[in-house]
Amino acid sequence: MSLPRQQINVDTFTATGTATTVFTIPHGFAVKPSFCSVAPANALSAALCYWTWDATNITVTYLSGLTGSVSLEWCATLGTL
Numbered sequence: 001m002s003l004p005r006q007q008i009n010v011d012t013f014t015a016t017g018t019a020t021t022v023f024t025i026p027h028g029f030a031v032k033p034s035f036c037s038v039a040p041a042n043a044l045s046a047a048l049c050y051w052t053w054d055a056t057n058i059t060v061t062y063l064s065g066l067t068g069s070v071s072l073e074w075c076a077t078l079g080t081l
Contacts, residue, residue, distance in 0.1 A: 005078045010041050012071040019065020025058040027076040034079055041071035 013023050027033060036053040038060055040046040049062040058074055 006075065008073075008075045010071060010073045012041075012069060014069055015065075015067050017067070019067050020070075021062045021065045023060045023062075023070060023072065025060065025072065025074055026056060027053065027058055027074070029055070029076060029078060031055050031078070033076040035075075035077040037075045039073045041073045042069065044068050045070045045072055 007028050011023075011025050013020070025038075027036070032055045033053060036051065036058050038049075038051045038058065044066055047062050047064065047066060049060055051058055051060045053059070053076065058076065060072060
């Protein structure tokens with residue numbers, strides 16, 4: 001049985017109280033994907049950010065803290081499609 005080569009999803013986080021700058025998304029692969037992409041799925045999440053990834057998670061870091069509902073559309077790919 002082969003693993004899926006691409007995962008695509010939208011995750012929503014609720015940042016209440018203290019402003020949150022880091023959001024962690026588990027991508028579901030047991031290895032580091034060769035490519036990951038993150039896009040805002042609502043107006044709040046369109047703030048300036050960057051992302052990194054490892055064998056477990058995609059980590060999205062915003063340059064300023066956010067409060068409220070943050071929705072992120074993401075894609076993780078193994079190899080080339």
